Structure formats: structure tokens, C-alpha cells
Amino acid sequence: MAESVLKEIIPPVTEVQRAPLWRRIWEAVQLPALALFTAFVVGGFIIALSDFKVLEALADTISRLNPLGYALLILTVMVLIGGVLISRRPEVILRRLRFAGTGRQSRWFNIIAVLLTIAAVIILLVVIGFGPVLALAWSAVTGAYGALIEGSLGNSAQIVTALQSGDSRAIALAFYPISESLVASTPYIFAGLAVALGFRCGLFNIGAEGQLFIGALTSVFVGYSITGLPAILHIPLALGAGALGGALWGFVPGFLKARVGAHEVINTIMMNYIAFRLSEWLLNGPMKRPGAVPVSPFIEASAQLPRFFPDPIRFHLGFFIALGVAVFIWWFLFKSKWGFEIRTVGANPSAARYAGMNIALNIILAMCMSGALAGLAGANEVLGVNYNLANAFSSGYGFDSIALALLGRSHPFGVVLAALLFGTLRSGGTRMQNVAQIPIDIIIVVQALVIAFIAAPGIIRAIYRIVKPGEGEVVFTRGWGR
Amino acid sequence: MRKSLTTISVLAALVLAACGTAPPAAPPPAAPAATEAPAAPAATEAPAAPTAGKLGKVCQVTDVGGIDDKSFNQTAWAGAQQAAKELGAEARYLESQQQTDYEKNLNEFLASNCDLIVTVGFLLGDATKAAAEANPNQKFQILDFAYDPPIPNVWGQVYATDQGAFLAGYVAAAVSKTGKVGTFGGINIPPVTDFMIGFEQGVKYYNEKNNANVQVLGWDSAKGDGLFTGNFESTDDGRRLGETLMDEGADVIMPVAGPVGLGTGAAIKERGNAYLIGVDSDWYESAPEYKSIVLTSVLKRLDVSVLEAARAVADGSFSGGTKVATLANNGVGIAPFHELDSLVPQKVKDDLPGIIQDIIAGKIKTKP
Numbered sequence: 001m002a003e004s005v006l007k008e009i010i011p012p013v014t015e016v017q018r019a020p021l022w023r024r025i026w027e028a029v030q031l032p033a034l035a036l037f038t039a040f041v042v043g044g045f046i047i048a049l050s051d052f053k054v055l056e057a058l059a060d061t062i063s064r065l066n067p068l069g070y071a072l073l074i075l076t077v078m079v080l081i082g083g084v085l086i087s088r089r090p091e092v093i094l095r096r097l098r099f100a101g102t103g104r105q106s107r108w109f110n111i112i113a114v115l116l117t118i119a120a121v122i123i124l125l126v127v128i129g130f131g132p133v134l135a136l137a138w139s140a141v142t143g144a145y146g147a148l149i150e151g152s153l154g155n156s157a158q159i160v161t162a163l164q165s166g167d168s169r170a171i172a173l174a175f176y177p178i179s180e181s182l183v184a185s186t187p188y189i190f191a192g193l194a195v196a197l198g199f200r201c202g203l204f205n206i207g208a209e210g211q212l213f214i215g216a217l218t219s220v221f222v223g224y225s226i227t228g229l230p231a232i233l234h235i236p237l238a239l240g241a242g243a244l245g246g247a248l249w250g251f252v253p254g255f256l257k258a259r260v261g262a263h264e265v266i267n268t269i270m271m272n273y274i275a276f277r278l279s280e281w282l283l284n285g286p287m288k289r290p291g292a293v294p295v296s297p298f299i300e301a302s303a304q305l306p307r308f309f310p311d312p313i314r315f316h317l318g319f320f321i322a323l324g325v326a327v328f329i330w331w332f333l334f335k336s337k338w339g340f341e342i343r344t345v346g347a348n349p350s351a352a353r354y355a356g357m358n359i360a361l362n363i364i365l366a367m368c369m370s371g372a373l374a375g376l377a378g379a380n381e382v383l384g385v386n387y388n389l390a391n392a393f394s395s396g397y398g399f400d401s402i403a404l405a406l407l408g409r410s411h412p413f414g415v416v417l418a419a420l421l422f423g424t425l426r427s428g429g430t431r432m433q434n435v436a437q438i439p440i441d442i443i444i445v446v447q448a449l450v451i452a453f454i455a456a457p458g459i460i461r462a463i464y465r466i467v468k469p470g471e472g473e474v475v476f477t478r479g480w481g482r
Numbered sequence: 483m484r485k486s487l488t489t490i491s492v493l494a495a496l497v498l499a500a501c502g503t504a505p506p507a508a509p510p511p512a513a514p515a516a517t518e519a520p521a522a523p524a525a526t527e528a529p530a531a532p533t534a535g536k537l538g539k540v541c542q543v544t545d546v547g548g549i550d551d552k553s554f555n556q557t558a559w560a561g562a563q564q565a566a567k568e569l570g571a572e573a574r575y576l577e578s579q580q581q582t583d584y585e586k587n588l589n590e591f592l593a594s595n596c597d598l599i600v601t602v603g604f605l606l607g608d609a610t611k612a613a614a615e616a617n618p619n620q621k622f623q624i625l626d627f628a629y630d631p632p633i634p635n636v637w638g639q640v641y642a643t644d645q646g647a648f649l650a651g652y653v654a655a656a657v658s659k660t661g662k663v664g665t666f667g668g669i670n671i672p673p674v675t676d677f678m679i680g681f682e683q684g685v686k687y688y689n690e691k692n693n694a695n696v697q698v699l700g701w702d703s704a705k706g707d708g709l710f711t712g713n714f715e716s717t718d719d720g721r722r723l724g725e726t727l728m729d730e731g732a733d734v735i736m737p738v739a740g741p742v743g744l745g746t747g748a749a750i751k752e753r754g755n756a757y758l759i760g761v762d763s764d765w766y767e768s769a770p771e772y773k774s775i776v777l778t779s780v781l782k783r784l785d786v787s788v789l790e791a792a793r794a795v796a797d798g799s800f801s802g803g804t805k806v807a808t809l810a811n812n813g814v815g816i817a818p819f820h821e822l823d824s825l826v827p828q829k830v831k832d833d834l835p836g837i838i839q840d841i842i843a844g845k846i847k848t849k850p
Contacts, residue, residue: 151590173593180586293604311616312589385582392546392605395580430583430590433576439549440577 028414032407034460035453036421040145043446047144047438048137057133069128076124083117110465144436148443151431152181152424172309177427179315183385185423187212187394189322190377191401192408192415193329194246194370198264199410200333201366202346207253207268208374209398210275211246215375217279218245220382220389221287223299234302239321239379246375247368249275254367258360264367272398283391296389305384318384323416325376330412332369342366374398403451422447537571537796540788541596543587544577545603553740554784557763558602558625561788568789569796571597584609592617598795600625600788610636621800623791625784628804637800639787641807643673643761644680645841646780646814647736648848649834650759651684653778653816654734655696656830657757664699664732666709666723668739677738677761677780679703680848687837687846699732703850711739720745728756734777736761747772757822764817777825779817786812810842 048054065073087110125134154177162174191208198205205211219242226234253267280294289297305317333339344352345362353359377397382389404422408414429443453460460466540562544555559575566573574596576587584606591599592613599620601610604627611629614622614636621635628638654663665681667674678701685698700723701708709727711719720737724746727735735750736759737743743760750756751772758765758772760779765772787807794800807813819826840846 176589184582293607295605295608314585381582385585388608390581390605392578393581395546395583427586430576430586434574434590434594437574440579 028409030466031457031460032418032450032454034464034466035450038453038460038463039446039449042449043442044141044145046445047141047442050442051137051140054133054136054140057136058130061129061133064129072124072128076121076128079120079124080117083113083120087113087117140436144432144438144442147432147435147438148425148428150428151177151435152428154178169310172313176313177431179309179313181420181424181427182319183314183316183423184427185419186318186322186384187377187381187397188401188404188419188422189326189416190373190380191397192404192419193326193412194373194377194398195401195405196408196410196412196415197329197333197342197366197373198370199405200339200346201342201363202349203254203257203363203366203370204265205250205253205268205367205370205374206265206402207249207271207275207371207398208377208401209394209396210268210272211249211371211374212378212394212398213275213279214249214378215242215246216378216382216389216393217282217287218242218375219379220296220299223303223383224297224388226303227300229300229302231302231304231306234300235305235383238299238303238383239376242375242379242382243372244375246378247372249375250367250369250371251364254364254371257367258363279389279393280391283389287389289388294391298388299383303383304387305380307384314385316384318380321376322380325373326412326416329373333412338362338365374401377401400447403447407451407454537565537569537597537792539572539574539594539596540565540598540600540792541591541594542573542575542600542602542788543584543591543606544575545605546578546580547603548577549575553762554626555602557782557784558600558788561785562600562792564785565789565792569792571792571796578606581605585612588613592620597621598623598792598800600791602784603627621795623788625787630804632803634802636802637791637794638802638804639784639791639807639813640804641782641814642676642809642848643780643782643814644676644683644848645809646782646816647677647680648684648687648841648846649809649816649837650736650778650780651681651686651698652688652833652837653684653819653826653830654681654736654757654759655685655688655694656692656827657777657822657825658696658732658734660731660733661695662697662699662731663734663736664709664727664730665736665738666700666711666727667737668711668714668742670707670710674738675701675706675708676849677736678708679850680780681736681759683848683850691833699727699730711742714740714742717742717745717748720747721749724749725753728753733757734759736780744769744772747775750775757825760817766817766820773821775822776820777822778819781815781817783807783813783815808842809838 122134125131154174159174162170165171191212194208194211195205219238222238222241223234226237229237249271253262253264253271256262256267257264283294283296287296288294305321307314307316309315331339333343341352341357341362342365344355344357345359345366349359352362378394381393386393400422404418405415407421408416408418425443425447429440432438432443433440542555542559542562544551544559547553547555549555549559559573562573562575565571574591574594576583576590578584578587584601588599588601588609599613600623602625606624607627607629610622610624611633614620614633618635621637622633623637623639625639626641628640629636632638651663663681663685665678667678682698682701682703685696688694689696699709709723711723713719720739720742722745724735724737728749733756735746735756737746738761740762743758743765747758747765747769750758751774756775757777758775759777760766760769762780762782764779764781766776766779769776787805790811790813791800809815837846841848
């Protein structure tokens with residue numbers, strides 16, 4: 001009904017010439033891809049400069065510099081600055097050189113200028129005597145990122161050998177890293193969808209972390225307290241309990257926003273604290289397993305999400321459930337009447353009200369669904385990976401998911417891709433820490449840089465000289481007040 | 483969030499120690515030989531072939547506090563690094579950021595030829611148990627936790643902190659001018675109260691030996707209750723309880739509540755007429771802003787435990803079971819008096835070695 005009303009009041013849009021699919025995909029991913037690339041470059045510098053051996057060699061080289069070396073160093077800096085300037089404004093230079101350049105030519109000129117500058121700087125540095133430093137830095141960075149890739153996607157040689165040998169255990173181990181990446185991505189998918197759904201309704205759900213804790217609490221309770229059920233009933237029941245718990249935690253701020261206008265940012269944050277302290281109390285009291293340890297009992301085997309491979313591999317059904325839920329949320333948001341109303345409320349509450357939509361109901365519905373999705377993230381971890389609940393349960397999936405929804409442009413499929421990226425980075429961080437002895441925090445730095453560059457696309461556009469597309473940006477959320 | 487998790491994990495670790503200490507551990511000081519004996523042999527010799535005299539890699543999985551938590555994980559890592567240096571080995575660590583990481587980090591280390599895998603804190607109890615049972619040839623050490631029944635390839639390390647606190651109580655009683663010393667805890671659980679009980683017993687022992695009448699405020703073993711903040715994070719509570727104790731006349735205070743004690747330190751520093759006793763690590767070094775008022779600290783030497791286990795792996799004498807850190811094996815103790823050395827009467831300093839011997843020999847009881 002609302003849809004038809006809107007169609008009447010909004011003049012039909014003449015069919016806009018839509019760009020081909022590949023072009024639209026490229027436009028959607030180019031900024032995130034470039035942001036990721038830039039973040040890794042910056043991260044590489046941080047890795048190199050935090051490496052003790054590199055710093056030692058650097059200090060050593062500088063202490064042995066002679067006046068000529070200093071002169072060359074200054075020259076290097078000038079080459080660097082000059083190169084950057086030239087590559088920033090190639091049109092000006094080209095005009096000076098009396099080349100009438102079209103945009104396309106200047107773009108090539110641009111890239112060549114950057115490459116030449118990098119080459120010149122490296123050559124000069126090697127001439128001055130920084131060669132060993134650069135070599136050390138290069139090996140530190142490649143070692144770290146190599147370990148990151150190997151730890152998140154696996155070692156290609158090992159995979160090939162395992163497949164040739166046909167030994168099922170060897171194959172399983174070869175695919176262990178990638179399976180761990182998927183395991184780490186799963187809660188990100190749920191939590192990212194939760195925040196993205198809120199964004200679509202113009203709601204900033206910072207409470208995903210708390211909803212996730214409550215979801216974990218309720219699902220672990222159903223998981224261990226109910227015995228004797230077959231798995232086919234117990235698993236949906238436990239998952240449902242998780243979703244319900246999260247939905248309840250989302251309902252409260254949603255209700256407060258809809259009825260008394262209390263801002264959801266404040267209330268979801270407050271609900272987080274209640275959730276954290278509640279789970280601490282429950283784990284130290286009623287839900288504590290016998291003994292002095294504040295950890296919940298193990299859930300029944302019938303509540304465990306099935307795993308597909310033998311033991312070290314923790315890949316479980318939750319990943320496919322997450323993908324299914326992502327498809328459902330896509331359908332819900334873009335193909336259903338309710339989703340249409342939610343998006344309309346998010347885009348323009350006044351228009352939505354004029355069209356006869358119930359704003360309060362839509363806000364409550366969106367917050368409940370958002371909470372339910374976050375609750376599923378918690379349930380997934382408890383039922384699929386940990387099988388019990390301890391205080392150290394989450395390191396902030398709910399908070400990371402805000403960044404993740406932003407990265408995925410609040411689109412369910414974008415969220416899935418962003419979640420896979422985050423999960424992969426996180427999973428590979430372990431190997432990087434073990435092999436290259438780079439603190440896992442560097443992963444968090446890279447993630448933060450990606451988010452910063454995504455949140456400020458102007459930086460990336462400026463660096464890579466990308467023209468801003470004409471279309472409007474995706475609705476993120478409105479600021480304070482209505 | 484991370485901070486609160488750290489606090490939780492500290493709390494948790496304390497709670498754990500309680501459980502670990504309860505069954506076979508912390509026996510009223512029977513000879514230390516006896517405390518280790520029952521556990522170790524019972525814990526059937528690890529089936530692994532002893533690697534003779536060589537240590538390749540010590541690997542530590544931290545709890546969510548992280549490697550630089552100024553507490554358990556950091557102290558343990560110091561031990562791992564020292565072991566690596568001493569035995570010509572490599573030391574590696576993996577930080578756990580959340581519960582799912584425990585198993586993942588253990589798996590990562592299981593695939594990287596570690597000679598000893600050290601896990602820190604009770605939260606890793608389940609994951610360490612699972613990994614140890616699935617890999618009976620891999621040697622593990624878990625700090626501040628123990629299994630009952632013991633697992634043959636896991637060295638479960640718990641701490642008799644009452645023994646260290648006893649010495650601190652003895653010194654505190656000697657230093658007090660008002661004749662009152664104070665203590666308070668985080669919550670009323672054995673790993674916390676062990677400190678307070680030992681402290682009280684030390685004061686009583688001083689009274690007995692020196693015909694003094696120094697009172698302990700904040701803990702009463704007869705009632706089994708005392709002064710508690712109810713948390714392990716609020717430095718404001720530490721300040722408040724510190725002021726309360728000073729108002730009642732205490733001039734040496736031992737807060738047993740992790741970072742809460744720093745608030746007490748601030749209160750003491752403002753008033754300037756009392757002294758602080760640290761717990762777990764030497765606060766003279768870990769909280770240098772209170773250098774001038776730290777009388778001593780009750781040490782819980784996780785680093786020594788890791789070093790011991792690493793040495794045992796290197797010389798092939800490693801065995802699983804519950805190990806209790808005591809004064810005898812230097813696993814607990816008190817820190818030097820540093821700047822306040824002149825405050826402690828020479829007689830007390832001379833008494834301490836004898837007291838330590840008596841505690842080790844079981845002649846002095848550090849728990850009623």
C-alpha cells in the first residue's frame with residue numbers, strides 16, 4: 001500500500017542509462033581495493049620501521065654517512081618531492097613540455113612518473129649505502145605479509161603436495177588456514193549484517209557487542225540446560241534463543257527511540273554495559289560450572305553446530321547459515337515490503353510518515369532484527385566454536401562490525417565480502433605473529449587504516465586521482481536528533 | 483573493553499588459583515618436598531621420550547590481557563625469555579584476543595615444534611586440557627591452574643602466596659609506628675584471602691616473638707571476612723579504602739586487588755604518613771610513581787615457574803602434575819625494601835632468613 005502511494009507522489013523517473021555490470025562492480029570495489037592496498041603499504045612501513053634489525057642498520061648507515069652521502073640524501077629527498085609534484089599535476093608539466101595531453105595520456109604519464117620516482121629514489125638510496133637497510137626492510141615486510149597470506153589462505157606448495165598424496169589428513173591440514181579464516185569471518189558476517197540493517201533504517205546500533213553477549217548467554221543456556229533433544233531440534237532452538245536474546249537487547253533501545261525519542265547511540269552503549277556486567281555476574285554465579293572457575297558448562301553435543309572435517313579443523317555449519325542469512329537480509333531489505341518501509345524510514349522519515357508508514361514500528365522492527373543478527377553472531381561462536389562461554393568471549397566483534405558495515409556499504413553482500421576480509425586478516429595474524437614475530441596489533445592497525453581510508457574516500461581519491469562518481473553516496477546514518 | 487577483559491581475566495586467574503589450590507595444593511606447610519612429591523609421581527611419567535639436555539623452543543600462549551599486561555602474561559613472558567637466553571632456545575608468544583583464539587593459538591604452536599607450550603591463566607584451562615590430551619607427547623605448562631586428576635604431560639603451577647605474605651606481615655608489623663597495619667581485597671575468594679591470611683599470621687607471629695600488640699585491620703581469619711572492594715578495577719575504591727584504613731590508624735597497607743591498589747598508593751602519597759605493600763610483582767619497578775612509599779611486595783614468580791619448567795624440559799626431568807610454588811622453590815617471596823631499606827630494623831632483616839627456613843621446614847604455619 002505504502003509503495004503504491006509513494007509511486008503516486010513521486011514522479012516516475014525516466015529510465016536512467018545504467019552502466020554495464022562490470023563497470024558498476026569496479027566502481028563499487030575500486031575504493032575499498034585501493035584503500036586496502038594503501039593500508040598495506042602504510043602497514044609495511046610500520047612493520048619495517050618497528051623491526052629492530054632494520055632500525056639498527058639504519059642508525060649504523062646514518063652514522064657512517066660522509067658529506068657526499070648527505071648531499072646525495074638531500075638530492076634523494078628532492079627527487080622524491082619533485083616526483084610527487086610531477087605525478088600530481090601531470091597536465092601542467094605536459095603543457096610546459098608542449099605535449100597536448102588528453103586525460104588518458106596524462107593518466108599514463110602519471111603512473112610512469114610515480115614508478116620512475118620510486119626507482120630513482122631506490123637507486124639513489126642504494127648508491128648512498130642504504131642498500132642493506134632496504135634489503136632488511138624488504139625481507140621484514142615480505143616475511144610478515146608472506147606469513148599473513150600463508151596463515152590465512154594456506155601454503156600453495158603444501159596444498160599441492162597434500163592433494164597429490166591423497167592423504168585425507170594432509171589435505172585437511174593444508175586447508176586448515178583457509179578454514180580458520182572462514183571460521184573467523186562467520187561472526188563478522190552476522191554482526192556486520194546487524195549494523196548494516198540498522199544503518200539502512202538510519203539507526204546507529206553501537207550495541208551489537210552487547211547483543212552478541214546476550215545472544216551467546218541465551219544460546220549457551222539452552223545449549224547446556226536442555227538435555228535429551230535430538231540435534232535437529234536442539235540446534236535451531238539454541239540458535240533461536242540466541243537471536244531472541246539479541247532481539248530483546250535491541251528492542252529496548254528501539255522502543256525507547258520510537259516512543260520517547262531517546263537516541264539509540266546512547267542507549268545501545270548503555271545496554272552494552274548492562275550486557276557485559278550481566279554476563280560477568282551470570283558466569284560467576286548462576287551459570288558457573290561446578291568448581292571455582294567462572295566459565296559456563298559445556299553445551300550438549302546435540303546443540304553443537306556440526307563440523308565437516310576431523311578435529312583441528314573447526315569449519316562448521318555456521319558459515320553456511322551466515323551466508324543464508326545474508327541472502328535473506330538482502331531479500332528482506334530490497335525485495336520485501338517491510339524492507340522497503342525500513343529503507344524509506346531511513347532515507348526520509350517525513351516522506352515515510354506522509355506515505356502512511358508507521359515510523360515507530362519500523363524503528364522497533366529494525367532494532368529487533370539488528371539485535372537478533374548480533375545475537376546470532378554470539379550464538380554461532382558458542383555453538384560452533386567454543387562450546388562454552390567464558391568472560392574472554394569476544395574481543396569486540398560488535399564494534400568491528402560497525403567499521404565492517406561501513407566497508408560493505410551497508411549492503412548484505414558487501415558485508416559478506418568485508419567480513420571475509422576481516423576474518424582472513426585476523427586469522428592470518430596468528431601465523432604472522434608466530435613466524436615473523438610481528439605483534440598481532442599490526443593487523444588491527446591495517447584494519448583501522450582501511451576503515452579510515454574508506455570513511456574518508458577523499459584521501460584515496462586524492463592519492464589516486466579518481467573522479468568522484470555522480471551518484472549519491474549510500475545512506476550511512478544521520479547525525480544527532482531527527 | 484579490553485581493559486575490562488584484562489580485569490576479568492585477572493579476577494578469573496585469581497579465582498582459578500583458588501580452585502587449583504584447593505585439592506592437593508597449598509598444604510599447610512608440610513615440607514615442600516612433600517608438596518611436590520604426591521602430585522609428581524602420581525602423575526605417571528610423561529610418555530614422551532626425554533629430549534636430553536636440549537631446548538629448542540619455548541612457546542607461550544597469553545590470555546586476553548596480552549603480552550604487555552604488566553601482570554601475569556608479562557611476568558611469564560619474562561621467564562620464557564630468560565629461559566631462552568639461558569638454554570640457548572627460542573621464545574615465541576601468541577596473544578589471545580578472545581576465547582576462540584585459545585585453541586587456534588595452541589594449534590599454531592602444536593604445528594611449530596615447540597618443546598614446551600606455556601599457557602597463562604585458568605581461562606585457557608579447557609583448551610590446554612583438550613590439546614594436551616590430543617597430543618600426549620607435547621609438554622605443556624599452565625600457570626595459576628592445575629588439573630584434578632592431573633594430566634601426565636601438563637605441569638600445573640599454583641602458588642602458596644600466604645608464605646610470601648607472611649613475611650610481608652612480619653615486616654609491616656615491625657615498621658608500623660601506630661601499631662596498626664591494614665589490608666583489603668578484591669573479592670572474598672581464596673586466591674585473594676590467601677594473601678590476607680598470610681599477612682595476618684605474619685603480624686601475629688611478630689607480636690608473639692616481640693611482645694608487641696600490632697593490630698591487623700581489614701581481615702580477620704577467625705571470622706573469615708574482612709574489607710573488600712568487590713571489584714578488581716576501581717582505583718577510586720582503592721583510594722577510599724586506603725583513606726578509611728589510614729583514618730583508623732593503619733600506617734602500612736597491603737591492597738590485594740590488582741590495579742585497585744594503585745588508588746591506595748595515590749591516597750597514601752597524598753597523606754604521606756603510611757607505606758604500601760605491593761602484590762604479584764615488585765611494585766617498586768612496576769609502579770615506579772610510588773617508589774617512595776613501596777615498603778616491599780609479595781611476589782608471585784610466574785617467571786621462575788616458566789624457567790623451571792623450561793630447565794626441566796631441557797634436562798629431561800619434566801613431569802606433569804600439580805606443582806606448588808613456595809618459598810622453598812623461590813616461586814613466592816618478598817621484594818627488596820629498596821628506598822625504604824633504612825626503615826626496616828636490622829633485627830627484622832636478620833630474623834627473616836630464619837623465618838623463611840622455619841616456614842620451609844613447616845615449623846611456622848602461614849595459615850591458621
